[in-house]
Amino acid sequence: GESVGLHLPTLSVQEGDNSIINCAYSNSASDYFIWYKQESGKGPQFIIDIRSNMDKRQGQRVTVLLNKTVKHLSLQIAATQPGDSAVYFCAEGGTGGGADGLTFGKGTHLIIQP
Amino acid sequence: ETGVTQSPTHLIKTRGQQVTLRCSSQSGHNTVSWYQQALGQGPQFIFQYYREEENGRGNFPPRFSGLQFPNYSSELNVNALELDDSALYLCASSSGGGQQETQYFGPGTRLLVL
Numbered sequence: 386g387e388s389v390g391l392h393l394p395t396l397s398v399q400e401g402d403n404s405i406i407n408c409a410y411s412n413s414a415s416d417y418f419i420w421y422k423q424e425s426g427k428g429p430q431f432i433i434d435i436r437s438n439m440d441k442r443q444g445q446r447v448t449v450l451l452n453k454t455v456k457h458l459s460l461q462i463a464a465t466q467p468g469d470s471a472v473y474f475c476a477e478g479g480t481g482g483g484a485d486g487l488t489f490g491k492g493t494h495l496i497i498q499p
Numbered sequence: 500e501t502g503v504t505q506s507p508t509h510l511i512k513t514r515g516q517q518v519t520l521r522c523s524s525q526s527g528h529n530t531v532s533w534y535q536q537a538l539g540q541g542p543q544f545i546f547q548y549y550r551e552e553e554n555g556r557g558n559f560p561p562r563f564s565g566l567q568f569p570n571y572s573s574e575l576n577v578n579a580l581e582l583d584d585s586a587l588y589l590c591a592s593s594s595g596g597g598q599q600e601t602q603y604f605g606p607g608t609r610l611l612v613l
Contacts, residue, residue: 417599428589428604429542430501474541478599484555486532486544487602 397496404465406493408458408475417478419487420449420460422471429474432460462495470497501525503592503605511611512580520575520608524592530554531573532602533565536587548573577610585612 398404410418416437421429435442435449435458442449448461458475472494476487502525512518524531530549534542544557548567562578571592577584587609591602 419601421604428501428503428606431601431603434601476541484547484549486534486547486555486557487542488544489541491539491541 394491395494395496397498398465399498400465400467402465404460404462404469404495406460406462406473406475406495408460408490410456410458410475410477412477412479412488413453413456415477415479418449418451418458419476419478420447420458421474421476421489422469423474423492424471432473465495465497467497467499470495501592501603501605503590503603505588505590505605505608507608508606509609509611511613513613514580514582516580516612517576517578518580518610520577520588520590520610521572522575522590522592522605523572524590525603528592528594528603529571530593530595530600531567531571532591532593533573533575534589534591534604535559535584536589536607538586542589545575580612582612585610 419434420432423429433444433447433449435451440451446463450459472492474489474492476489479485504523506521532547533545536542545559546556547554551567564576567573587607589607591604593600593602
């Protein structure tokens with residue numbers, strides 16, 4: 386797959402506010418997108434995914450938006466809590482049916498201010 | 500917790516040595532993918548194993564090799580270690596193998612090459 390990148394390396398938000406983390410992707414043929422959360426010293430933790438036939442998907446306190454026209458993905462976290470502090474990665478699943486693995490961006494470090 | 504386990508948690512080797520890392524997949528999953536994560540970067544896809552066969556490979560040299568066993572656990576072998584091989588090695592398990600399914604990551608093995 387082609388590169389997947391994030392717009393900002395660090396995002397600082399107040400506890401209780403909503404957070405929005407953005408991601409741009411370049412492979413217009415990609416059909417699967419995933420957000421992972423990685424805490425220090427741990428492996429990436431699945432948050433939410435979305436396929437290219439959808440433009441919005443909601444989970445518990447999280448929403449992923451997909452804009453295929455501008456090749457943009459975002460993760461919205463409602464009512465941010467201290468436990469949300471982590472590095473967030475968007476990842477792109479290529480068109481090889483999974484066998485070509487996931488392509489990750491560099492990550493956004495979300496910092497929660499008390 | 501994802502149910503994906505990896506061993507060892509940490510490892511120190513010297514340049515030129517060989518290393519074997521192990522991964523046990525989540526119950527019910529038949530596919531294991533391996534990733535290398537350098538410090539401050541997103542994970543990079545090494546290869547994927549499905550039903551004991553290499554199913555796909557990223558841009559890594561042949562000295563990175565693997566195995567998958569009948570119980571779907573997997574090994575990553577790296578020969579002729581180089582300093583740049585120092586990284587967190589992650590395995591992820593998923594079901595399907597033939598289509599893009601959610602990959603669940605283990606905690607990783609941190610390898611230091613001196």
